[in-house]
Amino acid sequence: xxxxxxxxxxxxxxxxxxxxxxxxxxxxxxxxxxxxxxxxxxxxxxxxxxxxxxxxxxxxxxxx
Amino acid sequence: xxxxxxxxxxxxxxxxxxxxxxxxxxxxxxxxxxxxxxxxxxxxxxxxxxxxxxxxxxxxxxxxxxxxxxxxxxxxxxxxxxxxxxxxxxxxxxxxxxxxxxxxxxxxxxxxxxxxxxxxxxxxxxxxxxxxxxxxxxxxxxxxxxxxxxxxxxxxxxxxxxxxxxxxxxxxxxxxxxxxxxxxxxxxxxxxxxxxxxxxxxxxxxxxxxxxxxxxxxxxxxxxxxxxxxxxxxxxxxxxxxxxxxxxxxxxxxxx
Numbered sequence: 001x002x003x004x005x006x007x008x009x010x011x012x013x014x015x016x017x018x019x020x021x022x023x024x025x026x027x028x029x030x031x032x033x034x035x036x037x038x039x040x041x042x043x044x045x046x047x048x049x050x051x052x053x054x055x056x057x058x059x060x061x062x063x064x
Numbered sequence: 065x066x067x068x069x070x071x072x073x074x075x076x077x078x079x080x081x082x083x084x085x086x087x088x089x090x091x092x093x094x095x096x097x098x099x100x101x102x103x104x105x106x107x108x109x110x111x112x113x114x115x116x117x118x119x120x121x122x123x124x125x126x127x128x129x130x131x132x133x134x135x136x137x138x139x140x141x142x143x144x145x146x147x148x149x150x151x152x153x154x155x156x157x158x159x160x161x162x163x164x165x166x167x168x169x170x171x172x173x174x175x176x177x178x179x180x181x182x183x184x185x186x187x188x189x190x191x192x193x194x195x196x197x198x199x200x201x202x203x204x205x206x207x208x209x210x211x212x213x214x215x216x217x218x219x220x221x222x223x224x225x226x227x228x229x230x231x232x233x234x235x236x237x238x239x240x241x242x243x244x245x246x247x248x249x250x251x252x253x254x255x256x257x258x259x260x261x262x263x264x265x266x267x268x269x270x271x272x273x274x275x276x277x278x279x280x281x282x283x284x285x286x287x288x289x290x291x292x293x294x295x296x297x298x299x300x301x302x303x304x305x306x307x308x309x310x311x312x313x314x315x316x317x318x319x320x
Contacts, residue, residue, distance in 0.1 A: 001116045031124065036131040037139075040225075041195070046132075047296040048220045048230065048289045049193045049205075050266050 132225050136199070140227035143200040147172040147188040155247045155312075167191045173204055174211050175245040176219070181232045189244075193220045202229050202287075205269055211244040212251045212309060215271040215280040223289040223300070230289035233302050234258075242285060242304050250312045253285040253304035260291050260298050268301045282306075 005023075009016040151172040167173050169192035177186045193203040202221035209215030221230035242253040261268060268288065271280035283306035291300035 001113045003112075028127065031127060032131055032135060036128055036135065039128065040132065040136065046222055046225045046290055046294070047263070048198065048222055048299070050261070050263060050268060050288055050299055050301075 136225045137227040139199060140201060140222075140229075144188055144227070147190065147200065148175075151175065151188055169194070169206070170197050170200065172201075173246075176202060177243040177245070178232075178236070178240070179243070180236055180240045187221075187227075187229045189219055198222060199226050201227070208269060209271065209280075209283075211246050212249060212283060212306065214283055216269065216273060216284045216286050217244070218269045218286045218288065220288045223291070224294050230287060231293070233287060233289050233300055234291075236302055241307075242287075244285070245312055248312060250310045251283075251306055252308040252310065254307045255302060255304045257303045259301045259303070261301055263296065263299055265299065265301075268299075268303075273303060 006016065006020065009019050011019065151174075169190075171191055172188040173191050174189045175186060176189050179185070187201045189202045189204050190197050190200050191204050191206060192198075193205050197203045198220060202219050204210075205218040205220065208218040211217050222228055223230050223233070236255050236258065238255055238257065240255045242255065244251040244253065259268070267274050267276050268286055270276040270278070271284075272278040272282075273284065273286060285304040285306070287302040287304075289300050290296055291298045
């Protein structure tokens with residue numbers, strides 16, 4: 001996969017390396033700013049409230 | 065072998081087809097020997113591709129853990145800055161219809177400071193304990209008492225992600241001060257105890273902790289967070305009691 005990408009990058013050695021770094025940076029930024037915030041909201045492994053079943057206790061319901 | 069179930073001539077042709085297969089294998093081997101880039105090359109590319117995908121997946125998981133621990137804090141800091149400005153501005157403004165002021169979920173209601181956790185330890189407490197509220201900072205359980213009121217002022221906060229406001233709750237000792245600033249007053253609570261409970265132990269949030277339904281006579285504070293760190297298995301609870309009420313003094317550093 002990576003060899004295939006490398007072969008299809010234009011330019012010579014150093015130019016290719018720069019382009020490859022740029023591509024990697026784009027992928028990391030997309031993950032960090034788009035994919036991870038979305039995934040994080042689905043996972044929620046750090047819960048802090050005490051609650052019955054699914055929702056946190058509210059002794060008097062408040063309108064949202 | 066799969067041809068053997070084909071009816072009458074099956075038994076007769078099984079041996080011949082087996083022989084044909086072995087001949088075919090021989091031919092395949094010969095082909096691979098002659099052309100290294102052939103079928104074996106394809107297989108090698110597939111296996112290498114799977115390996116690269118596995119390594120990539122591992123790196124993405126590592127990066128995701130880094131995001132959980134450090135990336136999520138940026139959102140909380142942005143929100144805290146915004147809420148802090150908003151809260152201080154509303155405190156400094158002339159009180160308009162204070163009596164009917166109803167706090168909306170996700171808005172700041174008070175400032176919490178815990179000297180034991182550092183001189184600069186300060187967070188805006190937001191109203192609500194839904195995930196989207198707690199992403200902004202420590203959250204006040206809607207319906208529990210407000211700061212300084214008789215009853216139980218219950219606040220929940222993240223232990224590890226999203227700036228981890230309640231990371232150091234296990235370092236609190238009896239008698240440590242928890243300062244809650246509101247528009248008009250600063251409430252000084254003192255820690256009276258700690259407890260690790262099950263996530264379903266809602267009785268700690270009762271107006272009288274562990275005695276749901278009892279009529280409260282004291283002004284209490286309860287902080288809840290997850291326990292152990294990085295886990296949702298249990299909850300760490302810190303109890304406190306109001307020791308003092310002072311008029312809130314404006315600090316020159318309140319702007320930031």
